[in-house]
Amino acid sequence: MVVVMDLAAGQEQISAVRQRLEQSGFEIFIIRGVKRLVIGAVGDRRAIDSMGLDVMPGVERVVPIMKPYKLVSRESQGENSLVRVKNVVIGGRDLVVIAGPCAVESSEQMLVTARRVRRAGAGILRGGAFKQRTSPYSFQGLDLEGLKLLAEASAETGLATVTEVVDEASLELALDYVDMVQVRSRNMQNFRLLQMVGRSGKPVLLKRGFSATIEEWLMAAEYIVSEGNENIVLCERGIRTFENATRNTLDLSAVPVVKGLSHLPIIVDPSHATGDRRLVAPMARAAVAAGADGLLIEVHPEPTKALCDGPQSLTPEDFDSLTAELKIVANAVGRAVKGDAYVA
Numbered sequence: 001m002v003v004v005m006d007l008a009a010g011q012e013q014i015s016a017v018r019q020r021l022e023q024s025g026f027e028i029f030i031i032r033g034v035k036r037l038v039i040g041a042v043g044d045r046r047a048i049d050s051m052g053l054d055v056m057p058g059v060e061r062v063v064p065i066m067k068p069y070k071l072v073s074r075e076s077q078g079e080n081s082l083v084r085v086k087n088v089v090i091g092g093r094d095l096v097v098i099a100g101p102c103a104v105e106s107s108e109q110m111l112v113t114a115r116r117v118r119r120a121g122a123g124i125l126r127g128g129a130f131k132q133r134t135s136p137y138s139f140q141g142l143d144l145e146g147l148k149l150l151a152e153a154s155a156e157t158g159l160a161t162v163t164e165v166v167d168e169a170s171l172e173l174a175l176d177y178v179d180m181v182q183v184r185s186r187n188m189q190n191f192r193l194l195q196m197v198g199r200s201g202k203p204v205l206l207k208r209g210f211s212a213t214i215e216e217w218l219m220a221a222e223y224i225v226s227e228g229n230e231n232i233v234l235c236e237r238g239i240r241t242f243e244n245a246t247r248n249t250l251d252l253s254a255v256p257v258v259k260g261l262s263h264l265p266i267i268v269d270p271s272h273a274t275g276d277r278r279l280v281a282p283m284a285r286a287a288v289a290a291g292a293d294g295l296l297i298e299v300h301p302e303p304t305k306a307l308c309d310g311p312q313s314l315t316p317e318d319f320d321s322l323t324a325e326l327k328i329v330a331n332a333v334g335r336a337v338k339g340d341a342y343v344a
């Protein structure tokens, strides 16, 4: 169960609740979030009713939670979480489109992409500076120089930014340059990295591991929240199945499933899910219809020359058509793509 304490609860009240739980044989862990203090307690559920916890001073509510993930569960918080990334809010009525190249390659590439995706309605600019590739011989990213180019494109367009971090050093560097950090699919169960991004307090884009169940994915999010960082956006990016006609299999049912299980926002990445630019638009439209809070779309000014993920990257023209279509689909399901209005 979790005991949610009043924001104003004092140390004595917290200790009293803690003591009562321990006396009844519960194992305690205290989680100090930005917005609330929660006492997690693992033990015999049948004891809860007779303990009178809900009438103790300082207690807001007591929530019995059977799921292994607690703080990210829908049971612990009924209303949807809103995650603010600079001037953009993810999880509300407006859909947020994150767009940009797989990897930051040059100043020109980033500036052209940033101007075009902003004009089309994107709210956040992406670009990888630290690339972890399947092959050690593939382009590994521009590191610090890449972060600087991403920040330069952001300064010119006002777009918020996200980049992937892979370890402590890249996280330390990225914190000064971007508005959100991404944990990639292959790192979803890199628990040390999850704890580090949790402690950083930066908004986190947490991609689903391509072989991870939804429960494992939510447990990864729990790692981040348990370090006090509640600003998490989940991203479904396709899972590995026997099907090889697409790069991965986009699990769109994850969107409504996650919405039922968790209060966290969830977006969809049809670029990595399909690996094929011709499939990006149909799956993006489907994701919005399924209730996603946003999309992650790879866009490159010249996909044929891209150093990474060219075959799945849209041209800026393709991206214009896609966002025009998305506005219609969004409208049909009571959402909107706001475009320029994001920029403060």
Ligand code: PEP
Pocket: 102, 128, 183, 184, 185, 186, 207, 237, 272
């Ligand atoms: C990416 O977003 O460029 C990326 C590497 O994605 P994934 O972790 O989904 O493979």
Ligand code: MN
Pocket: 102, 103, 272, 298, 308, 309
């Ligand atoms: Mn990519």
